[in-house]
Amino acid sequence: MHRLLTLFTGLLLPFSTFANYDVERVAQGLSIPWAIEFVTEHQLIINEKDGKISLLDLNNGQTQRLYTIKDIFNSGQGGLLDVTSYKDSTGNTTLFFSYSKPTPEGATLAVAKADFIKDQIQNFTELFVADSTSDTSRHFGSRIEIVDGHLFVSIGDRGERDNGQDVTTHAATIVRLNLQGNAPIDNPFSNHSEALPEIWSYGHRNPQGLFYDEPSQTLWSIEHGPRGGDEINRIEKGANYGWARVSHGREYWGPLDVGEAKSLPGMVDPELVYIPSIAPSNIVLYRGDKYPELDGKLLAGALKLAHINVVEIKDNQLHKHARILGSLNERIRDITISPTNEIFFSTDNGNIYRLISKQPE
Structure with a gap:
């Protein structure tokens, strides 16, 4: 599926107002806070990559340990990854987690849920273990979004390119699950004789960002390319996003393009491509x-270039860019929006910040 593609080659548009930001550090000393998620207006769940789950109270600045996942593969890009929350009609809050899990052959991605009751985690239960085992420690993904009572979970290709076009594995896909961890009957491959029924879309390299925008009913993904070729995609039911037959990146070992082409029939083109890579997070x-x-506007964290990337949507296309917080010089790992519409983000330096808009002098 061909679209008008925006290539970002490092030239920034003059968004002078985007320099008017400060940050307030609200937590520090964490071990790679891979994900942060609000559960009340003043409380955040913090996932640390080494398996620790904590609760930060913004009113007093105190952090308390809630739970530690023991059965975890904390190596390379693996570890405790995303967390998202879901409040049902009775007001009960459930937390959903993604993490890499050791297997006899290496590691794979798993999803678990837990009840959040009286500032405690209870009934931690594994829901789904992906068929994505690899002996590498690369490309697990993974982010979780809840859309209309279903879990969308992004999973990387696990460092094996052939997984990109193979629908008999969960690697290189975004899966859609019921809240109980099974495949909904209206998934695109639910009646397919060979494809795994949990798959919603495929052909992804390493999607470490996922966000559902309810007003536009759009599920956005951002994923790592190889040397160049990071992508922002609109995720569509049953769509093939091309990896590794299609790519805008180059080989790490030489000046050769990855894949057969930059666009092919039957494969969805990205909405925006970054050349060179920014190494996107959420x-x-x-x-x-x-x-x-x-x-x-879309906001994407950058690991390699250590900033928040701002992308404008105009006429249903992504075509303006700016960078903020580059002077902070910290790898932006996760971005979340509070119930009061404030932006918070975490960094690999172990910090969590609130974004402050400077007032005009």
Whole structure:
């Protein structure tokens, strides 16, 4: 499926107002806080890559340990990854976690749930173990979004390119699950004789960002390319995003293009490509009045270039860019939006920050 593609080659547009930001550090001393998630207006769940789950109270700045996942593969890009919360009609809160899990042949990705009751984690239960085992420690993904009572979970190709076009593995896919961990009957491959029924889309390299924008009913993904070729994609039911037959990146070992082409029939083109790579982490779409100049824009964390990347959506296309917080010089790992429409983010330096909009002098 061919679209008008935006290539970002490092030239920034003059968004002078985007320099008007400060940060307030609200937590420090963490071990790679891979994910942060609000459960109340003043409380965040923190996932640390080594398996620790904590609760941060913004009112007093105190952090308390809630749980530690023991059966975890904490190596390379693996470890405790994402967390998201779901509040049912009775007000009960359930937390969903993704993490890499050791197997006899290496490691794979798993999803678990737990009840959040009276500031405690209870009934931690594994829901889903992906068929994505590899002996590498690369490309697990993974982010979780809840859309219309279903879990969407991104899974990387596990460092094996052939997985990209193989629908008999969960590697290189975004899967859609019921909240109980099984495959919904209306998934695109539920009646396929060979494809795994949990698969929603495939042909992904390493999607470490996932965000559902309810007003536009769009599921956005951002994923790592090889040397160049990071992508922002709109995720569609049953779609093939091309990896590794299609790529805008180059081989790590030489000046050769990866794949057969930059676009092929039957495969969905990315909405935006970064050349060179920014090494993206999570992505959100901000809608709110706390930062008016960011309203309606995509925000993506950058690991390699250590900034937050701002992308404008205009006429249903991604075509303007700016960078903020580059002077902080910390790898942005996760971005989340509070119930009061404030932006918080975590960094690999072990810090969590609140974004502050400077007032005009």
